[in-house]
Amino acid sequence: MLKNRLTALVLAGGSSSRMGQDKALLTVGGRTFLQKVCEVARQCCDRVCILTPWPERYQFLNELPSWGAGEIAFLDELHPGEGPLVALCDGLAQVESEWVLLLACDLPFLDGAIVARWAAQLDALSPEILASVPQQDSLWQPTCGFYRSPILPHLQGFVARGGRSFQRGLRELPVQAIALNSAESQMLLNVNTPEAFRSLQN
Numbered sequence: 482m483l484k485n486r487l488t489a490l491v492l493a494g495g496s497s498s499r500m501g502q503d504k505a506l507l508t509v510g511g512r513t514f515l516q517k518v519c520e521v522a523r524q525c526c527d528r529v530c531i532l533t534p535w536p537e538r539y540q541f542l543n544e545l546p547s548w549g550a551g552e553i554a555f556l557d558e559l560h561p562g563e564g565p566l567v568a569l570c571d572g573l574a575q576v577e578s579e580w581v582l583l584l585a586c587d588l589p590f591l592d593g594a595i596v597a598r599w600a601a602q603l604d605a606l607s608p609e610i611l612a613s614v615p616q617q618d619s620l621w622q623p624t625c626g627f628y629r630s631p632i633l634p635h636l637q638g639f640v641a642r643g644g645r646s647f648q649r650g651l652r653e654l655p656v657q658a659i660a661l662n663s664a665e666s667q668m669l670l671n672v673n674t675p676e677a678f679r680s681l682q683n
């Protein structure tokens with residue numbers, strides 16, 4: 482169990498079926514998407530964890546000279562292939578911090594200063610708020626969101642009833658919406674397809 486205030490939970494266990502190759506290992510500016518996301522996570526959080534069924538594929542992150550050995554922890558993927566909501570439950574069950582920052586591995590434009598500012602606002606939230614999640618056009622952006630540990634039984638109950646959608650699951654719960662300005666919404670652009678990746682490189 483990991484004890485601290487805010488743990489980053491980076492998800493790298495999707496099948497990248499639209500991309501046709503592992504999105505976590507795509508590179509931009511010489512760094513993999515996963516490394517870029519982990520660097521933002523390290524800027525904002527006390528601890529960085531990756532949840533994936535294939536940890537050996539990403540061990541290179543713990544061998545980078547700029548990082549301390551073992552600085553990134555790998556958590557057990559308890560339900561491989563069940564999607565990001567179940568993965569969040571798996572992660573929340575394995576960390577002890579009050580808050581988890583959930584991050585997808587396919588967010589190469591994340592801005593550490595913006596995410597750190599959101600993280601700093603968590604302490605001002607009233608205790609009954611169970612998550613703080615960006616929202617745009619009435620849609621949650623759940624894979625760059627903050628989840629408080631007592632949300633776990635609520636999410637587990639939703640999953641047990643067959644729920645897999647963040648949009649529906651979060652609708653039932655006390656969630657603080659983070660409104661986005663244009664820089665903030667741009668940083669949440671995720672890269673799902675070869676076309677999107679090519680336009681990023683140009």
Ligand SMILES: Nc1nc2c(ncn2[C@@H]2O[C@H](COP(=O)(O)OP(=O)(O)OP(=O)(O)O)[C@@H](O)[C@H]2O)c(=O)[nH]1
Nearest residue numbers: 492493494495496497498499532562563564585586
């Ligand atoms: N650990 C874990 N991560 C997941 C799982 N499913 C999706 N993810 C991650 O959740 C994030 C957002 O998911 P998607 O954009 O749908 O990624 P994906 O499922 O790999 O891609 P598609 O197959 O094209 O949908 C990415 O960081 C994925 O790696 C899962 O079952 N386990």
Ligand SMILES: [Mg+2]
Nearest residue numbers: 495496497564
């Ligand atoms: Mg998917």
